[in-house]
Amino acid sequence: MGGVLTIVLKRLGLGLFTLFIISVLIFGAVELLPGDIAEAVLGQGATKENVQAMREALGLDKAAPVRYFEWLAGAVTGNFGVSLISQSPVTEVIAPRFANTLFLASYAAVIAVPIAILLGVVVALFRDTLFDRVANVLTLTSISSPEFFLGYVLILYLGVKTGMFPSIATLNDNMTFLELLHRTFLPALTMVLVVVAHMMRMTRASIIALLASPYIEMARLKGTPGWKVIVKHALPNAWAPIINVVALNLAYLITGVVLVEVVFVYPGIGQLLVDAVTKRDFPVVQACCLIFAATFILLNLAADVGAILTNPRLRHPK
Template sequence: MNSVARLVLRRLAIGIALLLVVSLLVFFAVELLPGDIAQALLGQSATPEAISTLREQMHLDQPAWLRYVHWLGGFVVGDLGKSLANGQDIAETVWQRLGNTIFLAAFTASISVPIALGLGILTATWRGSVFDRLANSFVLAAISTPEFFLAYILIGVLSVKMGLFPSISNINDGLPFWERLYRTVLPAITLTLVVTAHMMRMTRASIINILSTPYIEMAQLKGLRRSVIIVRHALSNSWVPIINVVVLNLAYLITGVVIVEVAFVYPGLGLLLVDSVSKRDVPVVQSCCMIFAATYMLLNLLADILSILANPRAQERG
């Protein structure tokens, strides 16, 4: 068995164990919430008979460990149950919302990754220049600003004052592709401002680190232009940390978009999670948390695999 296959199996085993731990935390954290869920759903005017009936429907009359086993077994086979708020199938709702979140993440990545890599290469090429200082100052200011604040600034400027984009990203499956992109521009710009800094600074640091190696000095002694040295020699040997930071930021774009989705009322998985918490829709909250955790772990596994493939020496050690 080669190193990549061993890595995948080892990481999958670790990921499954971690998901089991996450499932325990998610399920029993909900159990520790104060109050009776059935009472909260039915309201203070509910009769004891109605509360008892709902508790039986929700299996709240069973021991917690038994309900956990049933819930985890259903999650493994894709049966997430029914929403307590509207009675709809949770799996159908969750996958639709996850598709919207992935669409936003892919749109943001198509903007942020080229910009980050380009800025990282340029700032490494002109290290110490005015451009380098300005670019670093801008991305640090962007990453230091809270996401909701960036979102409301963009809404106020680009939507309210200039009228270029809608302030609410109300998309649905029936919209044409370009209309979906148009309505998703503002949340995509917000997320781009947040994630570009990490990728740009890692690209810059990796290239600058490679530039101090002997073979780069030999290329400089041969009279090669600095731009050629960076693109052909330094960048090709800097992919491992760059790939890691890019994939981890993609994981953030899927699992960390709750604030942005709420600000723009974007119908993604993050907004569904917030709405379900406010409605005490426990099965939906649990399903969203587990999907976020599974997605983050799978993307971490992807980062490990790509790093090994990009580094033959690491592949030999695998």
Template sequence: MSGLARMVGQRLALGAFTLLIVSMVIFAAIEALPGDFAEAILGQGATPEAVAAIRESLGMDRSAVERYFAWLGGVFSGDFGVSFSQLSFQSQYGQTGERDIVTVADQLAPRFANTIFLAATAAAVAVPLSLALGILAALYRGSIFDRAANVGTLTSISSPEFFVAYILILFLAAANPIFPSISKIHADLDFWERLYRTVLPALTLTLVVTAHMMRMTRVAIINLMASQYIEMARLKGVPRWRVIVRHALPNALAPIINVIALNLAYLVTGVVVVEVVFVYPGIGQMFVDAVKLRDMPTVQACCLVFAAAYILLNLLADVLSVLTNPRLRHPK
């Protein structure tokens, strides 16, 4: 198992390096966008003097490289900086440091919790559902059920998320007002109310991720059905469902786990559109607003969260895949 620990260590180091590259790419991308925060926030009232004043107060008169390293230095000491929108009002209204400054980290934390709640709700439905559908589709391969499950999930993955979202709103909120079309989530809601308001976005995400996981489960199992140990199990008189669940599934876990991890990462990072549609106060919406304003510290922080989610979930998938392999769990 020391090999596993070494693998985790290496991957974490590599992940940190990846995050660094990601931050550079994001910074460069924001620099490349036309306009900057000062112009964006001032809109119609962007007089050259006001723009220059804001730029100066944000330190944007320095070179891009300088600003990047200043930000990076902050990150290494645990400071993700302060959102530009917080700072700008200070300089505009000439206030002193008396007012509480809310850091990016403080802003992000509740949003992140909301996003994780949404992702977890979707995952709690999507993962068991797609595993069950995949197993059943493999069991009844070529049957009407198999085809219906394939067509159904493929249809839902082929439509853009916002389209699925609006269809759901049409049927479940507008035509039959069962669920709210806008997910107003705040800290005082109890769990069930919160869950109730999360149903539609969660359902949208479920429909989007199920196809991939279900099809991988089905294919991973079917690929194994030609193995000799499966034939052996059938020749022992083992019923078909048991052949699949007990003999095929444990050996098919590694590819399935990897696809599940990819999709869970998508649930965290891919929520942007869905959160916007349902006005769900998660990290995705915050991200969209920050990009509109060219609010560099916030964009960076959001991107790093997304990238870290990808890296950690994939690492988790690899660790689990290793653990499902009896050769590695029980060496000779």
């Protein structure tokens, strides 16, 4: 297992390096936003003195590289600065929103991942039958519809017409866990519909790719029933690509949910980011982007480790 640990450490190091590059890009992108930040924050009625004072308060009079390293030094110690809008520390602004996003993503993932893999196995077993085709058409339809459209369709049928679930997913502090699940069901379902197809089709494809291997034929010639051939003989060898796609989709659940949050008025990090961009709250923008980048890197690292752990050649060296 020593080998696995070295690989993980190497990837972690590479991940940190990537994160550093991304931080430069994010900082540069924010710099490129048109207009003066102080003016944008203060509005049109601000006097020159006010703007100047604001610039100094924000440190905008310093050169960009100096500001970048000051920001980086803060970020490394967990201090992302102060939000320009609320004047509270960025971490305090982001933390509850990020927690909400993580909650919604986990909710969707807990439903989507098992369904996708199970469905993938089942369609692999019944490949080229009517069931396979119907499942393919349905999942492809759901993946090709924009999230906001899916969201509105769900609101119309499950929210407005039947009244089974609330259309708006606002939260408050004294909700029970069950209420929380009920309240956020529609956004979670929307996201499930968006990600299931990708994972299911990868599961199906990686299993079917293995069905021509000699060990699958051997399993059949031992009299192993069809479902067991798939579950016991094909699936354990198909994990690596499946895990990678699952990780990619999990990352999407965290970083790609802006539209869903807007449709359902859900107080997640996506909405926060959009607000912050329009209001030029650049410390918040930078912190959000960095969190998204770190999420991607960590989930991909997890996928690599998962792929290694499911490969018997790496798990049990000679």
